[in-house]
Amino acid sequence: DAxxxxxxxxxxxxxxxxxxxxxxxxxxxxxxxxxxxQLPSQGPEYVxxxxxxxxxxxxxxxxxxxxxxxxxxxxxxxTLRDAxxxxxxxxxxxxxxxxFGKGTRLSVIA
Amino acid sequence: GAGVSQSPSNKVTEKGKDVELRxxxxxxxxxxxxxxxxxxxxxxxxxxxxxxxxxxxxxxxSDRFSAERTGGSVSTLTIQRTxxxxxxxxxxxxxxxxxxxxxxxxxxxxxxxx
Numbered sequence: 001d002a003x004x005x006x007x008x009x010x011x012x013x014x015x016x017x018x019x020x021x022x023x024x025x026x027x028x029x030x031x032x033x034x035x036x037x038q039l040p041s042q043g044p045e046y047v048x049x050x051x052x053x054x055x056x057x058x059x060x061x062x063x064x065x066x067x068x069x070x071x072x073x074x075x076x077x078x079t080l081r082d083a084x085x086x087x088x089x090x091x092x093x094x095x096x097x098x099x100f101g102k103g104t105r106l107s108v109i110a
Numbered sequence: 111g112a113g114v115s116q117s118p119s120n121k122v123t124e125k126g127k128d129v130e131l132r133x134x135x136x137x138x139x140x141x142x143x144x145x146x147x148x149x150x151x152x153x154x155x156x157x158x159x160x161x162x163x164x165x166x167x168x169x170x171x172s173d174r175f176s177a178e179r180t181g182g183s184v185s186t187l188t189i190q191r192t193x194x195x196x197x198x199x200x201x202x203x204x205x206x207x208x209x210x211x212x213x214x215x216x217x218x219x220x221x222x223x224x
Binding site: 034036042043044045046049095096097098099100101102103 | 114140141143145152153155158160166169201203205212213214215216217218
C-alpha cells in the first residue's frame with residue numbers, strides 16, 4: 001500500500017474554504033485516491049475518489065496533482081458539521097480493503 | 111435497507127465470555143469488511159468477504175477471532191474468551207464491487223469487556 005502523509009490537524013473558520021492536503025508519493029499508476037471522513041462517534045463516511053482528473057460532487061472537490069503524488073480535498077464552505085477526521089487513502093481498483101492512516105483532524109470554528 | 115446495519119450498538123461482556131457481533135450489509139453488496147477502532151486509535155482492518163468467501167483474514171488478531179458470512183449477506187464476527195484489550199468499536203462496511211462506488215460503513219458496535 002502507498003504511504004500517505006497528512007497534517008495531524010487543521011483548523012478553519014465556518015463558511016470559509018478548506019484545503020486538506022495529502023502526499024502519496026509512492027502511489028502506483030492504478031491506485032485510485034479515496035477520501036473518507038469520520039465524524040465523532042460515527043463510522044467513516046465516503047467523501048470522494050478519483051484517479052487522474054479533478055472530481056467534484058455535492059460534498060467536496062478533489063484536486064489531483066499532475067504527477068499524482070499529492071492531492072487536495074477541498075471543502076468549499078466549511079460548516080460545523082464538517083468537523084471530523086479526514087482520511088486520504090490510495091487504493092487499487094477491486095474490493096481489497098481500505099487501509100486507514102491517522103488522517104487529519106479538522107476543527108471548524110464558529 | 112438504506113445503509114449498513116450493525117447490532118448490537120453496544121455490548122458489555124465479562125472477561126472470558128464469547129460475543130457475537132452482527133452486520134447486515136446493503137442489499138446486493140458483494141464485498142463486506144470488518145474493522146475495529148480502539149479508543150483514540152485508527153481503524154484496524156480485520157477481515158473481508160467477497161460473497162461468502164474470505165480472501166483476506168490477515169487482520170484477525172488471534173485465533174479467538176472468527177467471522178462468517180452466509181447467503182452473501184449477513185456476517186457475524188465472533189470473539190471467544192474475550193479479553194479487556196478486545197474493547198473497541200467494531201465497524202462493518204460493504205461495497206457493491208465496482209470502482210465507481212465507495213465503501214459504506216455502519217455505525218459500529220461498541221464492545222466493552224469488564
